[in-house]
Amino acid sequence: MTQSPLLRRTAPRIVEEDGSFRTKMLGIAAGMDNVIALGRGDPDFHTPGHIVDAAKRALDDNQHHYTGPTGLLQLRQAICDNLRGEYGLEYDADEIIVTAGVQESIMLCMLGLVHEGDEVLITSPRFTTYDTAVQLCGGVPIPVPTYQKDDFALDIDEINKRITPKTRMFVLVSPNNPTGAVTPPEVIRKIADLAIKHDILIIADEIYAKLIYPPHEHLSLATLPGMKERTITLNGFSKTYAMTGWRVGYMAAPADFVEKLTEPRHTLSINTCTVSQFAALAALTGPQQEIEATFRDYAERRAYLMEALTGAGLSFGAPGGAFYIYTNISATGMQAKSFCENLLRKTGVMVFPGDMFGEPNSDFIRISYLQPLPLIQEAMERIKGFIDSHKGAKA
Numbered sequence: 001m002t003q004s005p006l007l008r009r010t011a012p013r014i015v016e017e018d019g020s021f022r023t024k025m026l027g028i029a030a031g032m033d034n035v036i037a038l039g040r041g042d043p044d045f046h047t048p049g050h051i052v053d054a055a056k057r058a059l060d061d062n063q064h065h066y067t068g069p070t071g072l073l074q075l076r077q078a079i080c081d082n083l084r085g086e087y088g089l090e091y092d093a094d095e096i097i098v099t100a101g102v103q104e105s106i107m108l109c110m111l112g113l114v115h116e117g118d119e120v121l122i123t124s125p126r127f128t129t130y131d132t133a134v135q136l137c138g139g140v141p142i143p144v145p146t147y148q149k150d151d152f153a154l155d156i157d158e159i160n161k162r163i164t165p166k167t168r169m170f171v172l173v174s175p176n177n178p179t180g181a182v183t184p185p186e187v188i189r190k191i192a193d194l195a196i197k198h199d200i201l202i203i204a205d206e207i208y209a210k211l212i213y214p215p216h217e218h219l220s221l222a223t224l225p226g227m228k229e230r231t232i233t234l235n236g237f238s239k240t241y242a243m244t245g246w247r248v249g250y251m252a253a254p255a256d257f258v259e260k261l262t263e264p265r266h267t268l269s270i271n272t273c274t275v276s277q278f279a280a281l282a283a284l285t286g287p288q289q290e291i292e293a294t295f296r297d298y299a300e301r302r303a304y305l306m307e308a309l310t311g312a313g314l315s316f317g318a319p320g321g322a323f324y325i326y327t328n329i330s331a332t333g334m335q336a337k338s339f340c341e342n343l344l345r346k347t348g349v350m351v352f353p354g355d356m357f358g359e360p361n362s363d364f365i366r367i368s369y370l371q372p373l374p375l376i377q378e379a380m381e382r383i384k385g386f387i388d389s390h391k392g393a394k395a
């Protein structure tokens with residue numbers, strides 16, 4: 001087939017991100033009944049009712065016009081109160097930009113900071129949006145590997161040995177996606193020292209920071225001396241408040257940089273959906289019991305899965321946070337992509353291969369525990385049956 005003139009003239013900055021495996025899996029699942037989806041990072045809980053009501057009220061009150069590009073002042077103030085109360089972070093309303101999810105903040109950060117050829121270090125395995133955003137802006141993503149033997153916790157030496165004269169930024173995602181690894185406070189302090197020593201900027205993606213399982217502890221990098229001025233803190237509503245479709249997140253950074261980014265932010269989408277901003281305001285200022293109950297459910301699902309996976313002969317990095325278990329399936333003799341595709345076709349359980357998190361030919365799968373416990377138990381039965389039948393076929 002001949003290429004359209006549009007395709008022929010695609011700008012070289014548009015890098016090929018291979019989304020074909022995800023599309024293939026979703027296509028297979030669409031043709032099946034009884035699928036248990038443990039693939040995407042989208043909570044199974046509904047957004048709490050008082051948040052939905054706030055959005056309805058906003059519509060009834062004719063709050064369906066543009067807001068300023070950085071977002072509603074009362075929302076930015078509530079974000080600052082929340083950052084202070086939860087994480088000890090000191091930001092003012094003029095240091096916040098509300099965006100369409102953390103996703104838009106990521107792009108905005110890279111647009112604002114990446115120069116041609118800059119190297120950006122990223123905790124890995126990783127949320128590969130970072131790679132795409134860095135590459136779209138002419139930079140080079142450099143993965144910093146983490147390992148199962150350490151429960152995928154970051155090792156400062158792995159960062160150190162990747163620093164070159166071109167290193168400009170380090171992306172710290174803690175807890176991380178897909179591993180759930182929480183970077184311990186002592187490592188965070190070492191990262192701060194490195195950043196100051198080598199004049200490196202930090203993006204601290206804290207989207208999962210409310211979802212931490214004891215005894216793990218979260219430390220926000222921008223609370224450390226000398227760090228606020230070189231850090232952008234990212235956070236949002238999708239994961240904590242089961243608000244993925246509302247598209248609200250934010251970046252927090254020094255006011256002069258926020259001012260500089262205000263026009264580019266305006267160019268991207270003018271402002272974050274106004275109704276969603278009112279919903280986000282209700283999320284922060286309203287009752288928290290319902291989301292706290294979801295955290296307890298996640299903890300129960302995590303504990304069950306860790307035991308059940310071990311019982312099925314699979315190992316993993318014990319996740320300190322988020323709602324994922326990055327599971328090693330090398331004992332089955334299959335590679336992750338073929339494991340995931342065959343598991344889906346034969347049993348209707350959908351999980352994602354490590355290949356989707358920047359690790360080609362991976363031996364790992366990411367299981368998201370975002371279904372009610374009885375469905376997760378059913379999924380585990382199907383996974384065990386699948387592994388046994390594979391062993392039987394090989395024998």
Ligand SMILES: Cc1ncc(COP(=O)(O)O)c(C=O)c1O
Pocket residue numbers: 041100101102103104127173176177205207236237238244248249
């Ligand atoms: C580490 C990380 N950052 C950012 C995002 C984007 O989240 P959202 O745009 O829904 O706020 C995700 C989504 O999975 C994520 O895992």
